[in-house]
Amino acid sequence: MSRPVFRFAPSPNGRLHLGHALSALLNARMAGALGGRLLIRIEDIDAARCTPALEAGVLEDLAWLGLDWERPVRRQSEHFPDYAAALARLSVMGLVRKAFLTRGEIARAVARLEETRGAPWPCDPDGAPLYPGDEAVLSLDEIAAREAQGAPFALRLDMAAALARCKAPLSWQELQDDEGRQAPARIAADPARWGDVVLARKDTPTSYHLSVVVDDALQGITHVVRGRDLYEATAVHRLLQALLGLPEPLYRHHRLILGEDGRKLSKSQGDTALAELRAKGATPDEVRRLVGLEL
Numbered sequence: 001m002s003r004p005v006f007r008f009a010p011s012p013n014g015r016l017h018l019g020h021a022l023s024a025l026l027n028a029r030m031a032g033a034l035g036g037r038l039l040i041r042i043e044d045i046d047a048a049r050c051t052p053a054l055e056a057g058v059l060e061d062l063a064w065l066g067l068d069w070e071r072p073v074r075r076q077s078e079h080f081p082d083y084a085a086a087l088a089r090l091s092v093m094g095l096v097r098k099a100f101l102t103r104g105e106i107a108r109a110v111a112r113l114e115e116t117r118g119a120p121w122p123c124d125p126d127g128a129p130l131y132p133g134d135e136a137v138l139s140l141d142e143i144a145a146r147e148a149q150g151a152p153f154a155l156r157l158d159m160a161a162a163l164a165r166c167k168a169p170l171s172w173q174e175l176q177d178d179e180g181r182q183a184p185a186r187i188a189a190d191p192a193r194w195g196d197v198v199l200a201r202k203d204t205p206t207s208y209h210l211s212v213v214v215d216d217a218l219q220g221i222t223h224v225v226r227g228r229d230l231y232e233a234t235a236v237h238r239l240l241q242a243l244l245g246l247p248e249p250l251y252r253h254h255r256l257i258l259g260e261d262g263r264k265l266s267k268s269q270g271d272t273a274l275a276e277l278r279a280k281g282a283t284p285d286e287v288r289r290l291v292g293l294e295l
């Protein structure tokens with residue numbers, strides 16, 4: 001039997017904090033327990049925020065923690081053609097739409113729609129309003145004019161068309177413990193809650209959802225172990241896997257480490273940054289204890 005394959009997939013747009021440490025250490029621990037391989041994937045599609053210096057810092061933090069991973073690491077910015085190929089396949093299926101609206105236009109359209117309906121406009125599980133569609137704001141002539149002017153556009157999945165194509169109900173298998181010993185549970189996936197998700201951003205030719213799904217398949221990932229904040233996004237990932245005929249990994253969404261304010265840690269919360277803790281004399285064992293992993 002081939003060995004399980006795990007990945008820790010940080011975005012190098014800041015230094016790692018305790019939340020990342022928990023995720024990386026859980027991946028390493030599960031891979032160790034199941035005789036699996038551990039890969040690191042650098043999710044750096046956002047060229048404006050991800051820098052080589054931050055990437056070096058991330059890898060330094062992981063090495064200091066005692067993680068051991070296979071080389072070379074996959075860097076998403078070096079694989080845009082892979083994401084373009086997947087996008088082209090979805091496009092041939094008629095599932096990709098250009099989306100010209102700016103953030104301001106979306107907000108104004110949503111406010112107007114709420115007023116006419118007298119009810120709140122639906123939001124996705126992250127709290128962002130669903131994309132109302134260009135036609136909610138622009139006439140067909142205006143859309144054509146933007147095309148003709150070469151106005152920037154994102155590419156979005158036509159969610160209704162995608163769901164119509166995927167006849168069987170979607171679900172994923174969620175592991176029930178951090179050791180991967182108990183049988184996974186089947187979770188029903190409801191991607192419609194996300195609306196027309198972005199497949200390629202205005203500023204970069206792919207999106208988080210598209211590249212994560214393509215890479216998990218290309219790297220043969222069998223176990224996706226990541227934070228609970230990405231639990232709901234799994235519905236979109238399962239939909240894209242089904243449309244593209246990609247294998248279904250097992251998932252484990254682990255607890256999050258919260259800051260003193262009870263909120264998710266962000267990269268700007270310096271006091272939980274591993275580099276900062278290390279500079280103050282903390283050891284990797286202390287970090288393990290801080291994230292609640294017994295030694």
Ligand code: GLU
Nearest residue numbers: 009010011043212226230
């Ligand atoms: N790059 C994502 C992050 O840093 C993680 C993606 C994933 O594990 O699927 O939050």
